[in-house]
Structures are given as C-alpha cells and as structure tokens.
Amino acid sequence: MQQEIKDIVLEANLLTKRYQLGEHLVQALKEVDFVVKKGEFVAIMGPSGSGKSTLLHLLGGLDKPSEGGISLAGNQLSLLDDKEATLVRRHNVGFVFQFYNLLPTLTAEENIMLPLLIDGQKSTDHQERLNRLLNLVGLADRRDHKPDQLSGGEQQRVSLARALVTNPAIVLADEPTGNLDSKTGKTIMELLRRSCDEMAQTVIVVTHDPLAAAFSDRTVFLLDGRIKNEIMFPPDMPGAGRRHMIIETMETLNS
Ligand SMILES: Nc1ncnc2c1ncn2[C@@H]1O[C@H](COP(=O)(O)OP(=O)(O)O)[C@@H](O)[C@H]1O
Numbered sequence: 485m486q487q488e489i490k491d492i493v494l495e496a497n498l499l500t501k502r503y504q505l506g507e508h509l510v511q512a513l514k515e516v517d518f519v520v521k522k523g524e525f526v527a528i529m530g531p532s533g534s535g536k537s538t539l540l541h542l543l544g545g546l547d548k549p550s551e552g553g554i555s556l557a558g559n560q561l562s563l564l565d566d567k568e569a570t571l572v573r574r575h576n577v578g579f580v581f582q583f584y585n586l587l588p589t590l591t592a593e594e595n596i597m598l599p600l601l602i603d604g605q606k607s608t609d610h611q612e613r614l615n616r617l618l619n620l621v622g623l624a625d626r627r628d629h630k631p632d633q634l635s636g637g638e639q640q641r642v643s644l645a646r647a648l649v650t651n652p653a654i655v656l657a658d659e660p661t662g663n664l665d666s667k668t669g670k671t672i673m674e675l676l677r678r679s680c681d682e683m684a685q686t687v688i689v690v691t692h693d694p695l696a697a698a699f700s701d702r703t704v705f706l707l708d709g710r711i712k713n714e715i716m717f718p719p720d721m722p723g724a725g726r727r728h729m730i731i732e733t734m735e736t737l738n739s
C-alpha cells in the first residue's frame with residue numbers, strides 16, 4: 485500500500501472547474517478523478533472544448549480548481565499560497581505548449597536555460613546538463629540560433645529541452661504536435677517517449693491526434709468535462725494496434 489502511494493506523482497480528486505463568462509456559467513470540468521504514476525506516459529484526448537487544456541493547467545498548478553484537490557509530487561496544491569505554489573510548479577513541472585512559447589530575443593541555449601536562471605541558478609553550473617539536452621533533442625549545432633532562425637519542429641525541440649532542464653517530476657504538454665507536420669510531430673513524440681523510457685520521466689500529453697496518443701501507455705478520453713473512457717495498452721502492443729483502439733474508442737464516444 486505504502487509502495488503504491490509512493491509511486492503516485494499526481495493525483496486529482498473530484499476536480500471541478502467553472503468559468504463565469506458574463507451571464508454564462510461554463511462548466512469546463514466535472515468531478516474528474518485522475519491518478520498518474522511515476523514514469524507513466526499518459527495521453528489525454530477529446531474533442532475541442534471537452535476540457536483538456538483546463539485539466540492540464542489545473543494539474544500543473546497554472547490555474548486553480550473551483551472544487552476538488554490536486555496532489556503534485558506530494559504537495560497538496562490547495563494548501564499552498566501563490567508563492568509556494570509557484571515554487572512547487574517550478575521544481576516539479578515542465579510545460580510544452582502548441583506554439584512553443586519561446587522568448588524571441590534569446591538563443592536556443594538561453595531559452596533552454598531560462599527555467600534554471602529564474603530559479604536563481606547559474607548556467608555555468610549546468611553546462612553538462614545543457615549539452616546532454618541539446619544532444620537529446622539533436623540541436624547541438626543550433627544552440628546559438630534565435631527562434632525565428634529555427635523551424636517549427638526545431639523550436640518545439642528547444643521547448644522540450646527547456647521543459648526537461650530542471651529535471652521535473654512531470655512534463656505536461658498541450659497539443660505539442662498540433663502545429664507540426666506529421667513527420668516532425670512524430671519526432672517530438674519519440675523524444676517525449678525517450679525521456680519517459682530513459683529518464684523515468686512522467687509525461688502527460690494532450691492531443692487530438694491518434695498517432696501521437698499511440699505513444700502513450702494509457703490514453704484517457706474526455707467528453708464534456710468528464711473522463712468517459714480509458715485505454716491501458718499492453719506494453720508489447722505495436723503502434724498500429726494502439727491507433728486502431730484509439731480511433732475505435734473515439735468513434736464510439738462520438739456516436
Ligand atoms: N478562461 C476561460 N473563460 C471562460 N471559459 C473558458 C476559459 N477557458 C476555457 N473555457 C471553456 O471551457 C471549456 C473547456 O475548454 P478547454 O479546456 O480549453 O478545452 P479543450 O482544451 O479540450 O479544447 C470550453 O467550453 C471553453 O470555452
């Protein structure tokens with residue numbers, strides 16, 4: 485039992501999120517329970533507006549739930565003030581966004597190191613880590629390039645290295661392949677998969693692409709703010725079989 489609790493890196497209980505828009509009350513999430521184990525690779529799928537981004541933002545402490553609790557790497561987020569929550573997020577979560585969110589005036593290398601600098605650390609103390617990450621994402625020869633001198637796929641690889649630079653317990657990615665062609669998107673998913681397999685990184689990816697979700701160990705389906713279904717893939721199941729199961733489940737949920 486103790487072992488099980490220790491293995492849980494993220495736990496959400498009865499998560500509800502409401503947005504008040506003028507006279508309209510939007511219920512983006514409805515009593516969602518969600519548990520992620522250390523080293524797990526989870527995909528979250530669902531149609532546009534089903535609450536995927538809302539869930540990811542709440543899980544990463546970027547936004548607060550209307551009701552319900554989140555435990556992130558052993559920290560109960562609702563018990564923390566804003567300053568404490570920022571530190572927990574900074575030390576435990578790496579984010580990857582659809583549009584990369586790189587700072588345009590900084591080089592690839594500077595963008596990657598930024599989370600460490602924000603945390604008050606010196607980049608000279610972390611050159612080895614920087615080189616390892618540049619090699620992992622295949623950008624050692626692009627380190628001095630600014631974002632507008634990089635392709636979309638290269639920019640997303642920089643943002644992935646930036647997400648990993650603090651050795652976070654968990655990487656949260658919102659549609660990381662949404663702005664990329666399918667071949668480049670596959671490279672990004674392979675890198676996420678590698679960091680999960682080789683560095684025991686926990687990864688949660690929001691995507692509407694079955695090709696991307698097929699890289700996960702488990703795919704969760706959101707509909708109208710609720711988790712409607714979940715597939716746990718047998719470890720030895722090939723990608724094509726996974727995609728088939730994902731597409732079938734999507735069709736069942738849409739009908
Ligand atoms: N800041 C916000 N204010 C009001 N409504 C919002 C806000 N963010 C999201 N919503 C609404 O919440 C629902 C879920 O949104 P979102 O989580 O972005 O869905 P998804 O990522 O699955 O497309 C949608 O109906 C959306 O319009």
Ligand SMILES: [Mg+2]
Binds near residue numbers: 536537538
């Ligand atoms: Mg979204």
